[in-house]
Amino acid sequence: MLYFFRVFFAQELYCKFYIAKNLTINYAIVKKAITSMLGLLMFITLFSQNDTSKNAFVPNGKPMVKVFSNFHFGLTPYNNSSGFELQRAYIGYGYNMSENFSLKANIDVGNPGNESKYEYTAYLKTAALTYKKDKLQVDFGMIGLNQFKLQEKIWGHRYIYKSFMDEHGFGHSADLGVLLKYDLVKDLQVDITLRNGEGYKRTQSDSNYRGAIGSTLTLGDIMLRGVYDITRKEKVQSTISGFLGYKLKNEILAGVEYNVQLNSGFDKDHTLSGISTYASYSISDKFQVFGRFDWLTSNKISGEPGNWNKLEDGTKQIVGIQYQMIKQARIAINFQNWEPDDSTVDNAPFIYISLEFKI
Template structure:
């Protein structure tokens, strides 16, 4: 493993030296993205209401040469820690360099992962709800490591990743690593298929390796898009028998230049009874209004029906501002 890490760092050094040999004209742009909402519960959940700043992404994207650049993004969000005095906490979400010679892309650093990147893009409403793997913690959206991507032609592309596996909120202090691979197929225009799998190694002989499988199919039309994904997680948190799976189906229909109507259904299931505390079904439906290019507004209804417990329904008004 140390040899592989050394090879990665050596390769990156060569890339930087090659970039320096070229004429450098630094260009860039700021990154500013805000997610906020107002929500109120219905029925027995009506005591839950208020305004929230879900996320603030602040950063800068730069380009040193035609095929060498990078970006740094800070993620400011809620602590999610019971009893914590801090109401907001900031993390470095991305701090990465990218080298793109032709159809090949190499990302190094604190990179955006490929596990559900396509699904999140296809879903298209990250400011309202995360995509399935992200929402139910099947994998991190960013991680420290290296990712290589190659587009063979208009029909097929592939990616390989070697990362710490713990995500961008934790520092790797063990010998655990996540090895991932994915293939994306576009047999005809606007029709996309993807398969992805990874293995996240345990830190001892008594710990089970965790592994993931993601399958996706989606179709885009100028009037609508529809996507479906199936996800399987074996030995979650390195616990033998903690196997989960589920699927997500979503669609979006254009209703004019500034309006879209969307809906989504999620189903999450654990194999063993003892791990079903977070299982359930989710329904989401709403309308998006885009008054200007930088701003999106969405009134929406969502219902969460847990495996064990009472169903909860909410009305949300979500906002996204993005430069």
């Protein structure tokens, strides 16, 4: 246990020094995140000292670090920006307290997107207690959500581009709440979520909640998933998602998903929908080719000249080749293009050299 604390505090001091030197950070959030993690670790210490029998389960844990970075440059005179970018850095720790209980805490450092592009902010991404026994799993706290986790897994290149629902705000990747998963039969799992609905970057600001029910069916190499998500503020906003995936060993991965959100942004009759298709093929143990096509669209509101989300509607194309340097690191050269529906806005083709490394 002493070794564990040495490792944890060494990582914490290094991260504090690096962040303070290079990033603009919301220190109040970082302080809360570190305090929460230390509280969880104190609980672990007490818990792990209770059972000393010879054949008892041995508590164990490991640190988690994952970084997404890239170098990119535009291919047109009107989109010719270039530069190195740190997209995301995840730092955390996972701990198995017993055969049934575990916990994970994770800090997410990234660009908030709604302020200066040069500012980075740290958030507590996850801090959840998990109970798992037989067919049942329960996650409680700041939990990672299941809404588009399977889609992200089949896409397989989160370090290059987010999954469709995450990118276009159909749902959150983490939130405060509870998640229940249950295996009805061998290949059929249902999951139910009740959460604040504000995501992991914001605290609860009202008494409204967000609920979702989903089901995943696995038929050999084929995966089917459906999710219904609902929340209410001024209006009832509901999101329906359907996914079909295919996995042949580790050689071929392919998926197609359709998502629709009714009363999007809690605005009456505002519908947002889209399709995302993606596939990858492993040429060898080291090389993989991949591609993706997204299409986002919205409906036309009576009395308005065009679709209500016209400035954001469009298609995204990605194609590239990935090289797995070692198990913990991979790099990809890829072409990305955003083609807006608005004819007055130019396309945005870019070349990216994307990198992921983790422990």
